[in-house]
Amino acid sequence: MSIFSSVELAPADPILGLTEQFLADASTQKVNLGVGVYQDETGRVPLLECVRRAETEITPAPRPYLPIVGLPAYTGAVRELVFGADSPAVAEGRVTTVQTLSGTGALKVGADLLRAVTAAERVLISDPSWENHRALFTRAGFQVGTYAYYTPQGVAFDRLLADLRAAAPGTVVVLHACCHNPTGFDLTPAQWDQVVALTAERDLVPFVDMAYQGFAAGLVPDAAAIARFAASGRPFLAATSFSKSMGLYGERVGALSIVTASPDEAARVASQVKIAIRTNYSSPPTHGAAVAARILTDPSLRAMWDAELTGMRDRIRQMRRALADALVAAGFRGDVSFATAQTGMFSYTGLSAEQMIRLRSEFGVYGTDRGRICVAALNPANVGTVAAAMAAVS
Numbered sequence: 001m002s003i004f005s006s007v008e009l010a011p012a013d014p015i016l017g018l019t020e021q022f023l024a025d026a027s028t029q030k031v032n033l034g035v036g037v038y039q040d041e042t043g044r045v046p047l048l049e050c051v052r053r054a055e056t057e058i059t060p061a062p063r064p065y066l067p068i069v070g071l072p073a074y075t076g077a078v079r080e081l082v083f084g085a086d087s088p089a090v091a092e093g094r095v096t097t098v099q100t101l102s103g104t105g106a107l108k109v110g111a112d113l114l115r116a117v118t119a120a121e122r123v124l125i126s127d128p129s130w131e132n133h134r135a136l137f138t139r140a141g142f143q144v145g146t147y148a149y150y151t152p153q154g155v156a157f158d159r160l161l162a163d164l165r166a167a168a169p170g171t172v173v174v175l176h177a178c179c180h181n182p183t184g185f186d187l188t189p190a191q192w193d194q195v196v197a198l199t200a201e202r203d204l205v206p207f208v209d210m211a212y213q214g215f216a217a218g219l220v221p222d223a224a225a226i227a228r229f230a231a232s233g234r235p236f237l238a239a240t241s242f243s244k245s246m247g248l249y250g251e252r253v254g255a256l257s258i259v260t261a262s263p264d265e266a267a268r269v270a271s272q273v274k275i276a277i278r279t280n281y282s283s284p285p286t287h288g289a290a291v292a293a294r295i296l297t298d299p300s301l302r303a304m305w306d307a308e309l310t311g312m313r314d315r316i317r318q319m320r321r322a323l324a325d326a327l328v329a330a331g332f333r334g335d336v337s338f339a340t341a342q343t344g345m346f347s348y349t350g351l352s353a354e355q356m357i358r359l360r361s362e363f364g365v366y367g368t369d370r371g372r373i374c375v376a377a378l379n380p381a382n383v384g385t386v387a388a389a390m391a392a393v394s
């Protein structure tokens with residue numbers, strides 16, 4: 001008798017399961033718009049030139065363990081990138097930034113920390129949200145609820161405010177800083193002001209997830225929500241990642257920043273976050289953080305990264321326009337404005353599960369059942385095929 005004899009087979013991850021189906025599809029015209037990875041105009045995941053150069057400039061060296069909280073050059077540079085060079089919260093010693101296993105690791109370490117050292121036991125995520133938010137916070141011991149977010153015309157802002165207003169004090173609220181996954185609809189600056197004020201008034205704990213810094217409008221404007229929360233003087237957490245912005249997906253390069261009320265509180269929280277890391281994976285890996293630190297601190301590599309990031313952002317924008325035009329030309333029955341009104345790597349097309357299944361089975365175009373497509377995987381060679389398929393099922 002094995003201890004595993006009654007273990008049930010878990011359902012396949014909705015996104016990774018889609019990739020498996022895609023790989024098994026014999027169609028020569030197939031297009032994978034399921035997974036959230038940026039691809040260039042030739043359909044390849046690019047190795048950024050700034051990353052390639054940084055890797056050649058880093059002298060091969062022994063790999064002892066990094067400190068539990070990560071490479072100091074990296075965490076310092078990330079804090080400046082995320083909070084800005086003259087952030088009062090940073091200058092006042094209220095921000096603790098630790099290296100994590102990408103954005104996912106930051107969310108998990110943050111969730112573990114909150115459960116271990118605060119009374120927080122309930123978290124609200126947007127409806128819909130990145131699938132892993134619910135799973136990750138549930139595993140960390142939270143009760144997970146949702147706040148309203150989506151209408152086909154944009155953010156359901158009044159209902160969002162009503163849901164946050166109804167939340168009990170101490171509730172953690174996960175907010176997407178920019179490029180909301182999966183809808184592509186972001187809050188306006190004025191809406192962020194209202195959310196910052198409301199979370200303060202209701203004594204909620206904002207946990208800002210910024211997985212796409214630089215993909216909406218630029219590195220500084222995309223971090224505006226974090227700057228606003230920091231200016232409010234209230235405690236909050238921020239998870240950040242270089243998976244998308246530096247194309248360092250497999251290197252797992254991210255950070256968790258915790259903003260506290262005082263330097264003394266920051267020191268105590270920093271001591272506790274070390275325990276959260278130590279009991280998960282002990283200390284983070286060296287290579288990706290060394291690459292990112294080099295890019296962030298070397299002026300010429302930093303300028304190259306800015307230019308490459310701008311190139312990715314502009315290409316996504318062009319593909320959004322091209323998709324809207326191609327949908328109209330193909331006779332898509334429905335509103336095509338979603339393509340250009342939304343930002344970032346994803347679009348919510350408004351197509352139903354049945355239509356998405358038809359897209360896959362009849363046309364080899366793979367998106368999620370909830371109608372999400374990765375516009376960062378479109379290119380001049382496949383956008384016409386995708387639009388024609390979407391028009392056919394519309």
Ligand SMILES: Cc1ncc(COP(=O)(O)O)c(C=O)c1O
Binds near residue numbers: 036
């Ligand atoms: C909203 C959101 N948060 C976090 C992540 C985590 O990505 P990573 O762990 O590669 O940083 C993703 C990735 O798709 C995401 O979409």
